[in-house]
Amino acid sequence: MKTPWRLVLLPVAVFVAAIAVAAVVIALSGSPPLPALVAWWEGAVSAPGALPESLLNATPLLFTGLAVAVGLLAGQFNIGVEGQLLMGALASAWVGFAVSGLPAPLHVLLALLAGALVGAVWGWIPGILKAWRGAHEVITTIMMNYIAIYLTQYLVTRVWKDPNSMSPQTPEALPSAWLPILVEGTRLSIGLLIALAAALILWYLLKRTVWGYELRAVGANAEAAQAAGVQVSRVIWGSMALSGAIGGLAGAVEVLGVHHRYYDQFSPGYGFDGIAVALLGNNHPLGAVLAAFVFGAMKNGAVYMQSVTVPAVPREITTVVQAVVIFFLAAMRFRRRGG
Amino acid sequence: MGEVFDIELFRSALRLATPLALAAMGGILSERSGVVNIGLEGQMLMGAFVGWAAAVALGNGWLGVLCGVGAGALLGFLHALLTQRFRADHVVSGMAVNLLSAGLTVFLLRRFLEKPPGASGVPEWSLSWLQPIPILGGLLANQSPFVFLMLLLPFALHGLLYHTVWGLRVRAVGESARKSRLAGINVVAIRYRCVMYSGALAALAGTYLSLSQLNVFTEGMSAGKGFIALAAVIFGRWTPLGATAAALGFGFLDALQQRLQGETLFGVRVPSELLLSLPYLLTIIALAGLVGRSIPPADLGRQEVGE
Numbered sequence: 083m084k085t086p087w088r089l090v091l092l093p094v095a096v097f098v099a100a101i102a103v104a105a106v107v108i109a110l111s112g113s114p115p116l117p118a119l120v121a122w123w124e125g126a127v128s129a130p131g132a133l134p135e136s137l138l139n140a141t142p143l144l145f146t147g148l149a150v151a152v153g154l155l156a157g158q159f160n161i162g163v164e165g166q167l168l169m170g171a172l173a174s175a176w177v178g179f180a181v182s183g184l185p186a187p188l189h190v191l192l193a194l195l196a197g198a199l200v201g202a203v204w205g206w207i208p209g210i211l212k213a214w215r216g217a218h219e220v221i222t223t224i225m226m227n228y229i230a231i232y233l234t235q236y237l238v239t240r241v242w243k244d245p246n247s248m249s250p251q252t253p254e255a256l257p258s259a260w261l262p263i264l265v266e267g268t269r270l271s272i273g274l275l276i277a278l279a280a281a282l283i284l285w286y287l288l289k290r291t292v293w294g295y296e297l298r299a300v301g302a303n304a305e306a307a308q309a310a311g312v313q314v315s316r317v318i319w320g321s322m323a324l325s326g327a328i329g330g331l332a333g334a335v336e337v338l339g340v341h342h343r344y345y346d347q348f349s350p351g352y353g354f355d356g357i358a359v360a361l362l363g364n365n366h367p368l369g370a371v372l373a374a375f376v377f378g379a380m381k382n383g384a385v386y387m388q389s390v391t392v393p394a395v396p397r398e399i400t401t402v403v404q405a406v407v408i409f410f411l412a413a414m415r416f417r418r419r420g421g
Numbered sequence: 422m423g424e425v426f427d428i429e430l431f432r433s434a435l436r437l438a439t440p441l442a443l444a445a446m447g448g449i450l451s452e453r454s455g456v457v458n459i460g461l462e463g464q465m466l467m468g469a470f471v472g473w474a475a476a477v478a479l480g481n482g483w484l485g486v487l488c489g490v491g492a493g494a495l496l497g498f499l500h501a502l503l504t505q506r507f508r509a510d511h512v513v514s515g516m517a518v519n520l521l522s523a524g525l526t527v528f529l530l531r532r533f534l535e536k537p538p539g540a541s542g543v544p545e546w547s548l549s550w551l552q553p554i555p556i557l558g559g560l561l562a563n564q565s566p567f568v569f570l571m572l573l574l575p576f577a578l579h580g581l582l583y584h585t586v587w588g589l590r591v592r593a594v595g596e597s598a599r600k601s602r603l604a605g606i607n608v609v610a611i612r613y614r615c616v617m618y619s620g621a622l623a624a625l626a627g628t629y630l631s632l633s634q635l636n637v638f639t640e641g642m643s644a645g646k647g648f649i650a651l652a653a654v655i656f657g658r659w660t661p662l663g664a665t666a667a668a669l670g671f672g673f674l675d676a677l678q679q680r681l682q683g684e685t686l687f688g689v690r691v692p693s694e695l696l697l698s699l700p701y702l703l704t705i706i707a708l709a710g711l712v713g714r715s716i717p718p719a720d721l722g723r724q725e726v727g728e
Binding site: 107111112113159161211214215216217218220221222224225226228229232233235236240351354357358361393394395396398399400401402403404405406408409411412413414 | 524532533648695708
């Protein structure tokens with residue numbers, strides 16, 4: 083059923099409807115909605131410097147959206163991207179500050195790899211538990227999120243804490259591990275290009291390789307895939323590990339490209355934003371690109387909207403929009419097949 | 422070392438277990454009827470916010486509790502509507518409930534208040550006649566009414582689930598919607614009710630946070646307690662008494678880590694993060710059946726309502 087309606091028009095309609103709901107919420111809260119919407123748009127797209135910052139906001143969302151989408155295509159609901167991101171971020175920060183004497187490209191590569199690897203392990207555990215013991219991945223990934231929160235908290239407050247800082251954060255990564263800036267005078271790094279490359283590679287893997295075909299077959303109908311000779315359990319833990327790796331990469335790019343260190347409570351919920359991105363992008367890698375940009379721009383614009391509207395419209399309205407988008411899509415289209 | 426295991430530790434374990442156990446009862450009702458409810462967290466948060474806001478507006482803690490519980494039931498209704506009427510995936514809908522609450526509570530808080538005022542909360546019960554009784558007096562005197570509710574509710578729910586026709590139907594619907602329908606049970610109606618009760622109970626746990634534990638609402642104050650409640654449900658094998666026991670255990674771990682800040686236990690330094698992550702670790706182990714096995718209701722999370 084690949085009609086343009088499903089792929090493009092429906093998501094656009096849903097997003098517009100969600101913004102309309104937000105406008106109603108803003109109006110009910112006593113702020114004039116029209117100036118708020120105008121400011122929202124300006125802050126997202128047309129104000130000076132808005133666009134690079136919107137792209138910066140979109141980068142982690144693209145990674146987490148891809149991570150969730152890979153899982154969903156295989157019939158696995160990875161709610162654990164948040165934890166995978168935290169683990170990956172801390173791992174890459176460690177490589178960034180503890181490993182020295184490497185040339186820049188190699189150091190960056192090693193740090194990215196560390197993030198992806200640790201994230202992969204964090205996703206693989208729920209995957210193998212499901213494949214081997216039938217433990218529901220939704221519950222185990224939620225639990226893994228909290229274990230990640232406490233483990234990273236422990237490491238960053240007691241083991242790898244920057245001795246010269248009062249707050250729980252690691253030392254700054256060496257400049258050789260920083261991602262180069264993409265647009266001069268902004269905070270936008272080549273992390274965006276890495277995310278776009280990841281989307282393209284995933285699109286190729288999923289649509290053009292046997293491995294991708296098997297993954298989607300398991301997502302569509304695990305029993306039929308098993309009967310057709312696909313090793314379902316391997317696909318389950320493999321897809322969860324890949325999903326986790328992308329989640330870990332999200333954290334690594336955020337560390338190496340923006341903050342250059344890990345600090346406690348690193349993520350404002352990027353992992354959960356990924357669910358909204360994957361759904362709005364129809365679980366398609368290229369759809370995720372558009373959805374990530376839309377949400378990233380929306381979040382960025384809301385900061386500006388909060389600063390110029392009177393009375394101020396709190397930027398948390400973006401979370402409400404995401405929730406409404408998910409409600410609409412869940413009610414209209416989204417079905418998870420597979421067990 | 423000092424006195425780690427004194428009566429105060431167990432008192433605070435009871436207090437910390439209260440929101441977990443109350444929300445877990447909600448989780449059991451929803452999940453035994455076959456609907457996954459990971460929206461417990463959001464329902465708890467919304468209950469905490471609405472309960473506190475209503476108590477501030479109306480000047481009465483108990484009225485606040487009532488309003489908070491109503492808001493939770495509404496979110497439950499929303500979750501039931503999506504999962505039953507629109508056949509939405511239970512997990513997706515639950516996540517949306519969580520996001521909606523996280524966004525809306527902070528939005529309203531920031532929009533209307535610089536600094537949230539204190540509400541007239543729900544006062545503790547002194548129960549002075551309990552005082553002379555050893556242990557029991559120390560544990561239960563001057564505790565919040567919510568603590569007593571937490572201790573009594575599981576027994577009531579146990580009776581309902583296992584000794585009434587209604588409870589039998591709820592369990593039947595969760596095990597096999599199709600067979601229940603063939604037996605003439607109105608599956609969807611039962612699920613609607615159970616999910617609404619579920620939201621109401623999670624919100625009740627939330628009002629305990631903002632009207633009893635503290636008398637104020639703070640941003641994101643549910644802080645993952647809804648998910649620990651979910652862990653308690655699984656660890657307690659979807660039974661009221663088991664989940665309450667698990668919640669008490671998790672509450673005890675929390676009380677212990679608060680007590681041990683910078684102290685040693687039997688001469689060993691125990692990181693508080695380790696104690697805090699134990700509930701989640703234990704739940705994974707229980708779910709994977711590495712030690713005993715937690716088996717969910719057979720039809721849990723299925724979208725088909727058995728045509």
